[in-house]
Amino acid sequence: xxxxxxxxxxxxxxxxxxxxxxxxxxxxxxxxxxxxxxxxxxxxxxxxxxxxxxxxxxxxxxxxxxxxxxxxxxxxxxxxxxxxxxxxxxxxxxxxxxxxxxxxxxxxxxxxxxxxxxxxxxxxxxxxxxxxxxxxxxxxxxxxxxxxxxxxxxxxxxxxxxxxxxxxxxxxxxxxxxxxxxxxxxxxxxxxxxxxxxxxxxxxxxxxxxxxxxxxxxxxxxxxxxxxxxxxxxxxxxxxxxxxxx
Amino acid sequence: xxxxxxxxxxxxxxxxxxxxxxxxxxxxxxxxxxxxxxxxxxxxxxxxxxxxxxxxxxxxxxxxxxxxxxxxxxxxxxxxxxxxxxxxxxxxxxxxxxxxxxxxxxxxxxxxxxxxxxxxxxxxxxxxxxxxxxxxxxxxxxxxxxxxxxxxxxxxxxxxxxxxxxxxxxxxxxxxxxxxxxxxxxxxxxxxxxxxxxxxxxxxxxxxxxxxxxxxxxxxxxxxxxxxxxxxxxxxxxxxxxxxxx
Amino acid sequence: xxxxxxxxxxxxxxxxxxxxxxxxxxxxxxxxxxxxxxxxxxxxxxxxxxxxxxxxxxxxxxxxxxxxxxxxxxxxxxxxxxxxxxxxxxxxxxxxxxxxxxxxxxxxxxxxxxxxxxxxxxxxxxxxxxxxxxxxxxxxxxxxxxxxxxxxxxxxxxxxxxxxxxxxxxxxxxxxxxxxxxxxxxxxxxxxxxxxxxxxxxxxxxxxxxxxxxxxxxxxxxxxxxxxxxxxxxxxxxxxxxxxxx
Amino acid sequence: xxxxxxxxxxxxxxxxxxxxxxxxxxxxxxxxxxxxxxxxxxxxxxxxxxxxxxxxxxxxxxxxxxxxxxxxxxxxxxxxxxxxxxxxxxxxxxxxxxxxxxxxxxxxxxxxxxxxxxxxxxxxxxxxxxxxxxxxxxxxxxxxxxxxxxxxxxxxxxxxxxxxxxxxxxxxxxxxxxxxxxxxxxxxxxxxxxxxxxxxxxxxxxxxxxxxxxxxxxxxxxxxxxxxxxxxxxxxxxxxxxxxxx
Numbered sequence: 008x009x010x011x012x013x014x015x016x017x018x019x020x021x022x023x024x025x026x027x028x029x030x031x032x033x034x035x036x037x038x039x040x041x042x043x044x045x046x047x048x049x050x051x052x053x054x055x056x057x058x059x060x061x062x063x064x065x066x067x068x069x070x071x072x073x074x075x076x077x078x079x080x081x082x083x084x085x086x087x088x089x090x091x092x093x094x095x096x097x098x099x100x101x102x103x104x105x106x107x108x109x110x111x112x113x114x115x116x117x118x119x120x121x122x123x124x125x126x127x128x129x130x131x132x133x134x135x136x137x138x139x140x141x142x143x144x145x146x147x148x149x150x151x152x153x154x155x156x157x158x159x160x161x162x163x164x165x166x167x168x169x170x171x172x173x174x175x176x177x178x179x180x181x182x183x184x185x186x187x188x189x190x191x192x193x194x195x196x197x198x199x200x201x202x203x204x205x206x207x208x209x210x211x212x213x214x215x216x217x218x219x220x221x222x223x224x225x226x227x228x229x230x231x232x233x234x235x236x237x238x239x240x241x242x243x244x245x246x247x248x249x250x251x252x253x
Numbered sequence: 254x255x256x257x258x259x260x261x262x263x264x265x266x267x268x269x270x271x272x273x274x275x276x277x278x279x280x281x282x283x284x285x286x287x288x289x290x291x292x293x294x295x296x297x298x299x300x301x302x303x304x305x306x307x308x309x310x311x312x313x314x315x316x317x318x319x320x321x322x323x324x325x326x327x328x329x330x331x332x333x334x335x336x337x338x339x340x341x342x343x344x345x346x347x348x349x350x351x352x353x354x355x356x357x358x359x360x361x362x363x364x365x366x367x368x369x370x371x372x373x374x375x376x377x378x379x380x381x382x383x384x385x386x387x388x389x390x391x392x393x394x395x396x397x398x399x400x401x402x403x404x405x406x407x408x409x410x411x412x413x414x415x416x417x418x419x420x421x422x423x424x425x426x427x428x429x430x431x432x433x434x435x436x437x438x439x440x441x442x443x444x445x446x447x448x449x450x451x452x453x454x455x456x457x458x459x460x461x462x463x464x465x466x467x468x469x470x471x472x473x474x475x476x477x478x479x480x481x482x483x484x485x486x487x488x489x490x491x492x493x494x495x496x497x498x499x
Numbered sequence: 500x501x502x503x504x505x506x507x508x509x510x511x512x513x514x515x516x517x518x519x520x521x522x523x524x525x526x527x528x529x530x531x532x533x534x535x536x537x538x539x540x541x542x543x544x545x546x547x548x549x550x551x552x553x554x555x556x557x558x559x560x561x562x563x564x565x566x567x568x569x570x571x572x573x574x575x576x577x578x579x580x581x582x583x584x585x586x587x588x589x590x591x592x593x594x595x596x597x598x599x600x601x602x603x604x605x606x607x608x609x610x611x612x613x614x615x616x617x618x619x620x621x622x623x624x625x626x627x628x629x630x631x632x633x634x635x636x637x638x639x640x641x642x643x644x645x646x647x648x649x650x651x652x653x654x655x656x657x658x659x660x661x662x663x664x665x666x667x668x669x670x671x672x673x674x675x676x677x678x679x680x681x682x683x684x685x686x687x688x689x690x691x692x693x694x695x696x697x698x699x700x701x702x703x704x705x706x707x708x709x710x711x712x713x714x715x716x717x718x719x720x721x722x723x724x725x726x727x728x729x730x731x732x733x734x735x736x737x738x739x740x741x742x743x744x745x
Numbered sequence: 746x747x748x749x750x751x752x753x754x755x756x757x758x759x760x761x762x763x764x765x766x767x768x769x770x771x772x773x774x775x776x777x778x779x780x781x782x783x784x785x786x787x788x789x790x791x792x793x794x795x796x797x798x799x800x801x802x803x804x805x806x807x808x809x810x811x812x813x814x815x816x817x818x819x820x821x822x823x824x825x826x827x828x829x830x831x832x833x834x835x836x837x838x839x840x841x842x843x844x845x846x847x848x849x850x851x852x853x854x855x856x857x858x859x860x861x862x863x864x865x866x867x868x869x870x871x872x873x874x875x876x877x878x879x880x881x882x883x884x885x886x887x888x889x890x891x892x893x894x895x896x897x898x899x900x901x902x903x904x905x906x907x908x909x910x911x912x913x914x915x916x917x918x919x920x921x922x923x924x925x926x927x928x929x930x931x932x933x934x935x936x937x938x939x940x941x942x943x944x945x946x947x948x949x950x951x952x953x954x955x956x957x958x959x960x961x962x963x964x965x966x967x968x969x970x971x972x973x974x975x976x977x978x979x980x981x982x983x984x985x986x987x988x989x990x991x
Contacts, residue, residue, distance in 0.1 A: 018514075019514060019566075019567065020566060020567040020568060020569050021516070021569035021571075022510075022511060022514030022515075022516060022569075023514075024513070024514060042341065045514075047337075047338075047567050048334075048337035048338045048340065048341035049333060049334060049337045051337070051341065052337050052340070072811075072813055072814075073810075073811075073820070074511075074512065074566070075511065075512040075539050075810055076512060076810075076820070076822070076826075077512050077513035077514075079513075080820050080821045080822055081820070081821040082811070082814070082818050082819070082820050082821075083818045083819040083820075083857065084814070084818055087295060088294075088295060088814075091293075091294035091295045091297070091298050092293075092294045094294065094298070094348070094349055094352060095288065095294035095297065095345050095349060096345075097348065098344060098345045098346070098347065098348020098349050098352070099341050099342075099344045099345035099348070100344070101344065101348050102340070102343065102344020102345070102347050102348055102387070102388065103340055103341060103344050105388035106340060106344070106386050106387050106388045119821065140352050141348070141352050142348065142351035142352045264760075265760060265812075265813065266812065266813040266814060266815050267762070267815035267817075268756075268757060268760030268761075268762060268783075268815075269760075270759070270760055291760075293813050318565075318567055318568075319564075319565075319574070320757075320758060320812070321564055321757065321758040321785050322564075322574070322576070322580075322758060323758050323759035325759075326574050326575045326576055327574070327575040328565070328568070328572050328573070328574050328575075329572045329573040329574075329611065330568070330572055334568075365575065534833065539829075539830075540826075540829035540830045540832065540833035541825060541826060541829045543829070543833065544829050544832075579787060580786075580787060583785075583786035583787045583789070583790050584785075584786045586786065586790075586840070586841055586844060587780065587786035587789065587837050587841060588837075589840065590836060590837045590838070590839065590840020590841050590844070591833050591834075591836045591837035591840070592836070593836065593840050594832070594835065594836020594837070594839050594840055594879070594880065595832055595833060595836050597880035598832060598836070598878050598879050598880045632844050633840070633844050634840065634843035634844045
């Protein structure tokens with residue numbers, strides 16, 4: 008059954024972001040910021056505790072070291088740097104989670120690090136190496152694309168496992184990439200979003216911006232709860248998933 | 254037998270600090286910076302690897318979040334903040350160490366956090382709670398003073414164990430505190446330093462600035478290798494310790 | 500006539516804080532964050548532009564270097580450090596303001612730096628020296644207390660001028676300090692707040708928590724616009740001031 | 746007459762970098778870090794004071810916001826962000842310089858920001874706009890290349906003036922770019938460096954890695970004083986320049 012994941016714990020110090028308390032009850036996997044783009048230690052502890060209370064699986068959401076840019080700006084880091092700072096962030100949240108009695112399950116890179124991972128093997132490799140070199144197994148979550156088999160081969164070579172995610176509310180281009188937000192139709196209306204979820208659940212496909220059918224068999228769907236409407240949509244998405252698996 | 258500990262891994266990015274490679278072969282315990290006052294993830298990995306290669310026990314050296322002040326400025330943080338950021342730093346280096354095949358053994362706070370821990374129960378408590386709440390046992394290293402029994406009682410109440418350290422090259426006042434560096438005679442000449450080590454080894458005491466004898470039964474001695482002379486002194490200290498335990 | 504000042508420009512990167520656009524039309528002086536506790540360069544430029552458009556006098560709001568603590572934690576900095584980082588922040592916003600065609604008028608320290616300035620001469624002195632040493636005259640804004648004459652003497656000795664501020668919504672103790680927020684009655688109801696403003700305007704006094712009358716002849720009132728109610732209160736405060744000066 | 750410029754003031758907090766005191770007496774222009782890749786406010790003040798004492802012209806050396814990467818990693822920032830953070834850094838050091846009685850003369854971007862400026866018009870434009878929009882005229886220092894006329898046209902359109910710099914110790918490729926440091930022969934021996942300086946002084950040319958002659962008529966030469974040898978070389982370079990202009 009398709010899981011739901013969401014980016015949480017992105018507040019920082021006195022700055023508040025997101026509706027974590029409203030989103031947490033409706034998701035399966037929480038991608039939790041680890042301090043490099045948001046999420047100071049107090050916020051991390053609070054978010055992990057909330058995940059525990061809601062029986063949500065915690066994941067690390069490591070980022071480039073760029074607080075003012077919220078990890079959304081690509082940075083030209085070396086492989087060694089990437090492996091080291093991903094390990095640092097993963098270890099920090101892993102130890103905090105374990106101390107709260109829960110187990111970190113996976114790693115989903117954030118923002119520009121995620122985009123660079125999808126676009127360039129030189130960024131993907133050191134992220135995979137960080138996970139492969141970690142002292143216990145963790146999965147890597149990345150985008151479900153037509154290159155999924157190649158990505159799985161890279162992971163298998165390093166002995167790690169993957170989870171693939173799709174996006175409920177975003178339109179795909181013919182290559183299986185998300186249409187850039189600057190383009191018309193990039194973000195689906197609610198109706199289209201629900202139809203896309205239904206199609207993923209029933210057929211394991213999405214229809215691209217040009218009407219082509221793309222095979223996507225994601226393990227998890229990324230959802231956002233920016234406002235009440237968004238949270239209501241998460242509930243509807245959940246219902247569609249349940250309706251298609253019973 | 255008295256162990257030797259030293260603060261290492263305090264470089265940061267392009268800035269180099271210390272002579273880690275020269276000091277590491279001569280010590281037993283490496284207090285390794287965890288990113289808050291120095292020690293970016295690459296430096297941490299390099300320092301941990303060096304500890305492993307030299308069979309040195311790694312310890313976390315967490316600090317206040319103050320890079321520009323090198324963690325040397327007292328910050329008025331809440332108990333919750335202290336517990337959370339100590340846990341974060343400890344978890345980060347613990348996971349990195351384990352991924353390199355070694356085990357983090359203890360926590361020694363750095364700079365102003367160390368001084369505040371020794372001076373104020375309100376800072377000592379959240380540090381002890383961070384360790385008590387950690388998912389596996391770690392020792393806390395703090396200064397050997399006439400209050401050692403009280404500190405041990407605090408630790409026992411939380412179920413954690415302590416290591417006490419003394420300083421080879423610093424003059425003590427009558428209360429067992431280090432004489433402020435701004436005072437004459439605060440830092441010992443090499444001769445006085447070696448005599449102080451000898452006295453600690455033989456009798457478990459130091460002589461204060463006013464000639465009083467203080468009972469100190471430290472587990473470990475803090476040493477510095479800032480230059481060739483300092484490193485030579487570490488070797489001599491080691492010889493004194495060996496000479497007094499055979 | 501009593502002016503109104505407010506702390507603005509405290510967003511940072513992707514994190515939003517405050518209702519600057521709603522507050523700006525109703526105040527005379529904007530205390531603008533300079534990057535150390537909030538206010539990245541884009542936020543600074545936007546806030547200065549808003550001040551210009553509303554004909555509001557811009558002031559620097561420098562802080563301790565503590566983003567995660569929002570400048571609210573006292574830090575044990577040396578005099579030299581304080582003078583240098585206040586100058587840095589003031590210079591940064593001064594040059595940005597001038598490039599937008601407006602003139603920075605004053606400096607009001609933020610958070611813990613403000614509190615430490617009021618409490619300790621060793622913090623007040625380097626702040627005053629930063630302003631005295633600046634290449635053009637700027638006023639220092641500090642709290643109006645029974646020590647105002649002593650503060651004015653310190654400033655005069657350095658050749659700088661002061662603006663004194665009072666707080667509309669805070670209860671004073673008998674020494675002219677703000678009652679700690681942790682105490683009951685520390686923050687006035689709206690009714691009491693408006694009465695306090697009226698008393699300041701008419702008599703230049705406030706009534707302390709114990710019923711004593713304190714002489715306060717402030718130049719400016721600090722107001723907050725955290726929500727719609729707060730902004731409505733600023734308008735009422737403004738009306739009281741106008742009603743008492745016509 | 747050809748001037749000499751050098752990157753200085755790159756220490757940060759407790760971390761020391763460079764031999765500023767040894768280099769300063771031998772150069773004409775000091776490119777001073779402004780806090781984003783190095784250079785905290787105390788270091789900035791000290792470096793500006795040293796420039797003043799040695800009658801050296803101070804310049805701003807702004808960088809991407811990347812302390813741990815020392816500003817050496819390209820960051821994908823928007824035009825607005827670049828203009829804003831360059832203005833912030835320039836304003837900060839300008840106000841500090843003026844308060845010490847000296848005048849900031851120019852802006853030379855640091856590290857990756859410099860490289861991106863030379864490679865991409867989209868980075869060059871917002872840097873030039875920051876300077877064009879500054880409240881008083883400042884020059885922009887950039888690399889002397891075969892595209893110098895095009896760069897001058899861009900600058901003239903915005904009403905700003907340029908200084909072109911060449912590199913004494915670096916080998917040029919046929920396009921007038923510096924040969925990548927990873928390639929053999931990228932950094933000249935001392936003999937070749939002195940010959941290159943002589944050629945620049947006499948003929949306004951350099952010989953590329955493939956033996957082609959490139960026209961370069963720089964205003965200033967970038968030199969480094971990383972060790973005693975480097976500082977001796979600066980003195981020799983100075984002598985060559987003097988010998989060729991008398």
